[in-house]
Amino acid sequence: MKTFKRLHCLNAVIGFILAAGFTVVRAQDAPDVGPHPAEPPKHMESHIGNITGHSQAAKSDYRRYCAGCHGDLGDGNGENAQWLDPKPRDFTIATFKCRSTPTGTLPTDQDLYNTIGRGLTSSYMPIWNTFSKQQRADLVAYLKTFSPRWEKEKAGEPIKVPAEPPVTIESIAHGKALFTKLECWKCHGPQGKGDGPSAPTLTDSKDQPIRPYDFSAGRDDSRFKCGSTNEDTYKIFMTGVDGTPMPSFADTIQPNDAWDLVHFLRTLQVHRHGKENDVLKAAGGKIPAYVEKSEAPASGSGNQGAGGQN
Amino acid sequence: MRVGTRSDVRLIQSLVTSGLILAFLILSGSQSANALPAFARKYGMRCSACHESWPMLNYFGQKFKDNGYQLMNDKDSPIWQNPSYWPVTFRMTPIWHRVSTDHVAVDQAATGVTRITSSGFDLSGLDFHTGGTLEKNISFYVLPSSDNHASFHFETVMARLDNLFGSPWLNLKLGKFELDNMLSEKRILTLTGNGGIYQLYHFTPVGDGNIFGKMGDNQLGVELMGHSFDDRTRYSAALLSSTDGNVGLPYGNAYTGFFTFSQAFDTGKLGVDRIGGYAMVGEAPTYYRTSGGPTGVLAGTGISNKSFHREGVFGLFYFGQHVDVQVVTQHGWDNAWFGQGYGDLINGAAANNNLPGTFLPTGSQAPTWNGVLIEPHYIYSPQLIFLARYESIRMSRQANGSGCIACGGSGFPSPSNLGNIATYTVGMRYNPFMTSRAGFAWHNEFNWLHQDGTGPMVGLSSSNINTNELLTGFDFAF
Numbered sequence: 001m002k003t004f005k006r007l008h009c010l011n012a013v014i015g016f017i018l019a020a021g022f023t024v025v026r027a028q029d030a031p032d033v034g035p036h037p038a039e040p041p042k043h044m045e046s047h048i049g050n051i052t053g054h055s056q057a058a059k060s061d062y063r064r065y066c067a068g069c070h071g072d073l074g075d076g077n078g079e080n081a082q083w084l085d086p087k088p089r090d091f092t093i094a095t096f097k098c099r100s101t102p103t104g105t106l107p108t109d110q111d112l113y114n115t116i117g118r119g120l121t122s123s124y125m126p127i128w129n130t131f132s133k134q135q136r137a138d139l140v141a142y143l144k145t146f147s148p149r150w151e152k153e154k155a156g157e158p159i160k161v162p163a164e165p166p167v168t169i170e171s172i173a174h175g176k177a178l179f180t181k182l183e184c185w186k187c188h189g190p191q192g193k194g195d196g197p198s199a200p201t202l203t204d205s206k207d208q209p210i211r212p213y214d215f216s217a218g219r220d221d222s223r224f225k226c227g228s229t230n231e232d233t234y235k236i237f238m239t240g241v242d243g244t245p246m247p248s249f250a251d252t253i254q255p256n257d258a259w260d261l262v263h264f265l266r267t268l269q270v271h272r273h274g275k276e277n278d279v280l281k282a283a284g285g286k287i288p289a290y291v292e293k294s295e296a297p298a299s300g301s302g303n304q305g306a307g308g309q310n
Numbered sequence: 311m312r313v314g315t316r317s318d319v320r321l322i323q324s325l326v327t328s329g330l331i332l333a334f335l336i337l338s339g340s341q342s343a344n345a346l347p348a349f350a351r352k353y354g355m356r357c358s359a360c361h362e363s364w365p366m367l368n369y370f371g372q373k374f375k376d377n378g379y380q381l382m383n384d385k386d387s388p389i390w391q392n393p394s395y396w397p398v399t400f401r402m403t404p405i406w407h408r409v410s411t412d413h414v415a416v417d418q419a420a421t422g423v424t425r426i427t428s429s430g431f432d433l434s435g436l437d438f439h440t441g442g443t444l445e446k447n448i449s450f451y452v453l454p455s456s457d458n459h460a461s462f463h464f465e466t467v468m469a470r471l472d473n474l475f476g477s478p479w480l481n482l483k484l485g486k487f488e489l490d491n492m493l494s495e496k497r498i499l500t501l502t503g504n505g506g507i508y509q510l511y512h513f514t515p516v517g518d519g520n521i522f523g524k525m526g527d528n529q530l531g532v533e534l535m536g537h538s539f540d541d542r543t544r545y546s547a548a549l550l551s552s553t554d555g556n557v558g559l560p561y562g563n564a565y566t567g568f569f570t571f572s573q574a575f576d577t578g579k580l581g582v583d584r585i586g587g588y589a590m591v592g593e594a595p596t597y598y599r600t601s602g603g604p605t606g607v608l609a610g611t612g613i614s615n616k617s618f619h620r621e622g623v624f625g626l627f628y629f630g631q632h633v634d635v636q637v638v639t640q641h642g643w644d645n646a647w648f649g650q651g652y653g654d655l656i657n658g659a660a661a662n663n664n665l666p667g668t669f670l671p672t673g674s675q676a677p678t679w680n681g682v683l684i685e686p687h688y689i690y691s692p693q694l695i696f697l698a699r700y701e702s703i704r705m706s707r708q709a710n711g712s713g714c715i716a717c718g719g720s721g722f723p724s725p726s727n728l729g730n731i732a733t734y735t736v737g738m739r740y741n742p743f744m745t746s747r748a749g750f751a752w753h754n755e756f757n758w759l760h761q762d763g764t765g766p767m768v769g770l771s772s773s774n775i776n777t778n779e780l781l782t783g784f785d786f787a788f
Contacts (some may be wrong), residue, residue, distance in 0.1 A: 060631050064692040065370070068356035068746060080354035080746050119383065124354055126381045129540040130369040132576045217384075221476055 044150060046109040046140035053109075053137030055145050061135055062142050069124065074146030076206075084124050087208050094147035095205060095243040098226035103240040103248035105156025106149060112140045114227075121223040122213065159238050161231055162255045167263050167275045169283040170290075175264025177290035178257055182249065187212040192268030205243040212246075218269030233262045349374070350746040352391060352442065353381060357749050362634075362687070363695040363739055364749045364787070365401075365497040369574070369582055373541035378449035378472030378481060379442050387446040397442040403434035403501060403753070405783030412776045413765035423766055433458045434501065437465070439787075447472040451487070464557070466528055479536035486530045486555055490546035490570045492586060492624050493636050493683070495526040499697050502779040505735035505757030508683055509701045510640050515677040515709060516729040516764060519653035519662060520644045522552040522566060522594040523618045529555050529568070542574040542582075552594040552615075560655065562612025566592025572624070581628030589621040596652035596664035604663065607655060614664050616645035616653070622681075631689065638683040640703075646670055649677040649709025650717065673714030673723070678707040681731075693744060699735040725763055733759040739785070749787040756780050 046053035063072070071078040074091035081088050089096070098115045099107035116136050119127035128136070144150040165171065179185060187202060189195040192215030204210045213225065225241065226232055237258045240248030249258065266276035267287070280287065350357050357364045360371030367375065380386040388395075408429035416424045435458050441451035453466035468485030488496050495508050511526025531550030537543060552564035572586025595612025622640040629635070647653070650670060651662040681703035688696040708724040710717035717723070737755035758778040765773030 057631070060692060063744075064356070064358040068359065068744070069354065080356075083354050119381075121383055124381075124383070124385060126353075126355075126370075126383065128370070130373050130582065132578065132580075132582045134576075134579050135581070 042145055042151075044141045044144040046113070046137050046144065048109055048113045048133065048137045048140070051133055051137045053134070053139070053141040055138065055141040058135070058138035058142035061131075061139060065128070066139070074143065086123050086204070086210060087206065088125075090206065091143050091146035093205075094149040097241045097243055099156070099239050099242065100158040100235055101156025101239060102159060102250060103242055106153055108155045108158060109137075109140050111155075112143060113137060116140070118223075118227065120225055122211075122225060159235065159250070161234055161238075162259075164230055164234075164262075165256060165259055167279050169279055169288065171260040171263045172267055172276060172280060173264075173288050173290040174257070175260035175262070176287050177292075178253065178261050179264055182252065182261075184261075187245065188215065192216050192265065202245050204245075210244055215265055215268035216270060219271045220273055222269060222272060230259075230262050230266070233265060234258050237261060349379060349397070349442070352395065352397065353385065354746055356744045356746055357741075358692040358744050361749075362689065363499060363692075364741065364751060366499050367494065367497055369541070373537075376481075376535070376537045376541055376544060377478070378447065378470050379451075380447070380449065380472065386443055388443055397440055399437075399439040399787050401437040401439065401749075401785075401787040403783050403785045404431070405434065405501065405753075405781055406431050407502070407779055407781040407783075409503065409779045410777065413773060415766035434783075436460070437787075444469075477536075478539055481535045483533040483535065484531075486528050486557075487533065488528050489525050489548065489550075489568050489590075490533065490535060491525060491588070492570065492572055492584065492626060493638050493685070496528075499687075499695070499739060500699065500735050500737055500755055500757070501753055501783065501785065502735070502755050502757040502781050504733055504759040504777065504779065505699065505737075505755060508638070509703060509731050509733055509759075510638060510681045510683045513640075513642065513679065513681065513703050513731070515644065515649065515679065515705060516724070517651050517709060518644055518648050518677060519596075519651040520594060520618050520648035521554045521654045522561075522564075522592060523590060523620055523642070523644070524554055525568065525588075525590050525620060527555050529553075529566075530557070531566075533568075543572075544586075545569075545571045550592070552592050559610040562595035562598075562610060562615070564593045564595055564612065564615045566590060566594075574626075577628075580630060581634075583628055584626040585623065586625075587621070587623045589619065591617070591619045593617050594648075594653055596647045596662075597666075597668075598655065598663055600663070607663075616647045618642075618644045618648060633686065633688055635684065635686045637685075640681045640683075641678070642681070643676060643678045644709075646674050646676045646709065650674050671715060671717045673711045674709055674717050675707060675711040677705065677709040679703055679705045679729075693741045694738070696738045697736070699733075701731065701733045703729075703731040705729055728763040730762040731759065733757065747788075749785075751785040752782075753785045754782045 044055040067078055068080045069078040069084060069088040070076055070091060071081065076088040076090035078088060094106060096107045096112065099105070099111050101107055101111070113136050116131070116139060117127070117129045119125050131139070185196050186198045187196045189199070194212040194214035196212065199212050202210050202212065222228070224233055224236065226236055236246070237253070238248060238250045240246055253261070263276050266272070266274055267280050270277070349360070360367060360374055362368040374381060384390070406429070408427065410425060410427040412425040413423045414426045415422060416426070436456045438454045441449070443449045448469070449472055450469045451466050453464070454462050455465035456462045464486060466487055468483050468487040470481060470483040472481050474480035474482060488494065491511070493508070495511050498506060498508065500506050508526055512524045514520055529548070529550040530553060531548050533546055533548035535544070535546040546569070548568040550566045550568060552566045553559070553561050568588070568590045570586060570588040572584050574582050574584040577583050593615035595614060596616050597612065597614035598607045599611040600606045601608050620640055620642045622638060624638040625636070627635045627637070647664060647670065652664050681701065683699065683701045685697065685699040690696065705726065705728065708726060708728060710722070710724040712723050714723045735755065735757045737753065739751040739753050741749070741751050743750065756778070758776070761775045763773055765775050767773035
C-alpha cells in the first residue's frame with residue numbers, strides 16, 4: 001500500500017515538474033501578440049551622460065511596457081493602437097516630436113531619454129519615471145534599432161537657447177502681436193483653445209487627425225507636449241513638432257521674439273498661477289496693443305528682449 | 311481483494327493525474343480569452359506594464375496605484391472614457407489540488423491521529439473588482455468578494471481624494487482597504503491554502519485572542535498617504551478601527567495606527583531597489599459587557615483596552631531584469647491579556663471576558679515573536695515567472711511562561727517553540743498571452759508548512775503539524 005501511495009505522489013510531482021518544464025520550452029518561443037521582427041534587431045547604443053544604454057538589455061522591457069502600443073516592430077501598430085488617439089509613435093520612420101535639434105533631424109539620445117521619463121501629455125504615453133536611468137538608456141538604444149536612419153545619420157546639433165528675458169507687459173504684447181502675425185491662431189484659436197478655423201482639418205504625417213494644443217486648459221500642473229517649462233516651450237517654436245503641422249519658426253523669428261511669444265502663451269493659461277499672469281494682472285488684465293519701433297534692434301538675446309523695446 | 315480494489319483506485323487516480331497534466335500541456339498553447347480588465351482596458355496598456363506578474367505590481371503599477379489609479383495625464387478623468395466603459399474585473403480560479411496533513415485527530419486511527427490526504431477539482435472564491443476615478447483626483451475601489459460558496463462580503467470599499475492641494479504628498483483615503491504593505495498580500499502570486507497568504511501578516515501565538523493585529527486583513531479606517539513625483543519616496547499613516555475589518559462596530563471604541571515609510575534607490579544595472587519599515591500600534595478591548603448571561607455580548611461595548619504592536623523592515627531588491635527578492639521582517643508583541651485568550655469574540659461570544667475582578671494567571675506574560683519572509687522571483691520573460699517563498703516565525707516569549715500556573719487553560723508552561731511556523735512555497739505562473747484585454751495564468755504551486763506543537767495534543771512538541779498542498783489551475787481575470 002505504501003508503495004502505491006508513493007507512486008501516486010511521485011506521479012503527481014513528476015507530472016508537475018514535466019508540466020513546468022514543458023511550459024518553459026514553450027515560453028522560449030512564446031507566442032507574442034503581433035508579428036515578430038523578421039530579423040533580430042541590430043545592436044545599438046545610447047549615451048546619456050556617463051550611462052551607456054544597450055539595446056539587447058531592453059528587449060524584455062520593450063515587450064513588457066511598450067509593445068502593446070508601439071508594436072513589436074516599433075511601427076506604432078501594437079494591439080492597443082486601434083483604440084488610441086493620438087496614435088502611438090512609429091519608430092520605423094524615426095520622426096520624433098520632442099527634440100532639442102532642428103526640424104528634420106534626429107533627436108539626441110538625451111531627447112528620447114527625457115521623453116520616456118516625462119511622458120507625453122494629451123496622449124496615452126505615461127510618465128515612465130519609475131525606470132532606472134539604465135533602463136531608460138537601454139530603451140533609447142532599443143528604439144534606435146527600428147529605423148535605418150540611426151545607422152545612416154547622426155543626431156542634429158541641439159539648438160542654443162538664450163537666457164530668458166524678464167517678463168514685461170511689453171513682451172507679452174509683442175508675443176500677442178506675433179501670435180497674430182504668424183497665424184498661430186488659425187490652429188490654436190484666438191484664445192488658445194485649440195479651436196482655430198484650421199483645427200478640424202489638421203492631420204499628422206500619417207494622415208491621422210490631430211488636435212492643436214489647448215492652452216486655456218492649462219493649470220498650475222499643466223504640461224506641454226514636450227515639457228512644462230518656458231524653455232521647453234521655446235524649443236517647440238524653434239525646432240517644430242516633427243510629424244505634425246506645427247512647424248519650426250527658427251528661420252522666421254528671432255530668439256527674443258520666441259521668448260515674447262512664450263510669455264504671451266502663458267497668459268492664455270488663464271487658470272495658471274505664474275509670473276506672466278501676475279504681470280498681466282498688474283497691468284490691469286489687458287494686453288496693450290503692440291507698437292513696433294522700426295529703430296529697435298531686430299534681434300538680440302538675454303535681457304535684450306522685445307519687451308524692453310517699448 | 312480489498313488491497314486489490316484500493317490499488318485499482320490508486321491506479322485510476324494516477325492515470326487521472328497524468329491525464330490532467332497532459333491536458334494542461336495541450337491547453338498551455340491556448341490563445342483565447344478576450345475580456346477586459348478594468349484599468350488595462352481604460353488606458354490601453356498590457357497587464358505587464360503594471361504587473362511584474364499579474365496580480366503582483368511592479369514599480370510602475372505601484373506608482374499608478376499611489377496616484378489613485380491614475381497615469382497623471384489628461385485621460386484620467388472618466389469623461390474621457392467611452393460612455394459604455396464600465397470599470398469591472400472578475401477574478402476566479404478553477405483548480406485541482408491535493409492537500410495532505412499529518413497528525414489529524416481521527417477516531418478510527420489506532421493512535422488517534424493519522425495523515426489525511428485529499429485531492430480533487432475545486433474553485434477559489436470570486437472577486438468582483440470595480441475601481442478607477444470618479445473625477446480627476448477622486449478615485450474609488452469596491453471589491454465584493456465571495457468564498458467558494460458564493461457568500462459575499464465587502465473586501466474593499468474606499469474612496470480617495472488624490473493629490474490634495476496639487477501635491478502628491480497628500481492623498482486621503484476613507485473606507486475599508488488594504489493596509490499599505492509594500493509586499494501586498496492581496497496581490498500575492500500564490501494560491502494554496504497556506505501559501506496563498508503571508509503567515510507573517512496573520513500570525514497570532516497559540517491561544518492568543520488578538521485578531522486585531524492582522525496586517526494582512528483589510529481594515530476600516532482613514533489613511534493619509536504621500537509620495538514623491540517618481541514614487542521613489544513614499545509614506546503612509548492610517549488610523550484604523552480595531553475591528554479587523556469587521557463592519558457594524560462589533561467590538562469597542564479602540565483604534566490602531568499603521569505607518570510605513572520607504573525609499574527607493576536607482577542602483578544602476580540592478581534596477582530600482584526599495585527599502586523601508588512599518589509599524590502597527592494599537593489597542594483592542596478585552597472586556598465586553600453582556601446582557602442575559604455571559605454569552606450575551608453587547609456589540610460595541612468592548613472596553614479595558616490592551617495594547618499590541620508589530621514592526622519590521624522590508625526590502626524589494628532587484629538584481630537585473632530577471633531576478634528579484636522581496637524580504638519582510640516582523641517583531642510582534644501582544645499584551646499578556648491577549649496572550650491568555652482575551653480580546654476576540656468567537657461567534658459573538660467572549661470566550662474569555664475580562665470582567666471586573668478578573669486577574670491574569672501567575673506567570674503569564676506578554677508573548678513576543680520574530681519572523682521573516684523571503685520571496686525570490688525568477689522572471690524568465692514577462693510571460694513566465696518562477697517563485698519561491700520561505701517564511702519563518704519563531705516565538706521568543708510564550709504567553710505561558712516558565713512560572714505559569716493555570717495559564718491559558720493548559721495549566722502548564724508552554725514549550726518555547728509552541729506555534730513556531732516554517733513554510734516553503736515554490737511555484738510558477740505562465741501567461742500564454744499579454745494583452746490589455748484579459749489576464750490569464752496557468753498556475754502551479756507546491757506549499758509545505760510545519761507548525762510546532764499545534765496537533766491534537768496541543769502543547770506537546772511531538773504534536774507538530776505538517777501539511778502540504780500541490781495545486782494547479784487557471785487563474786484568470788477579465
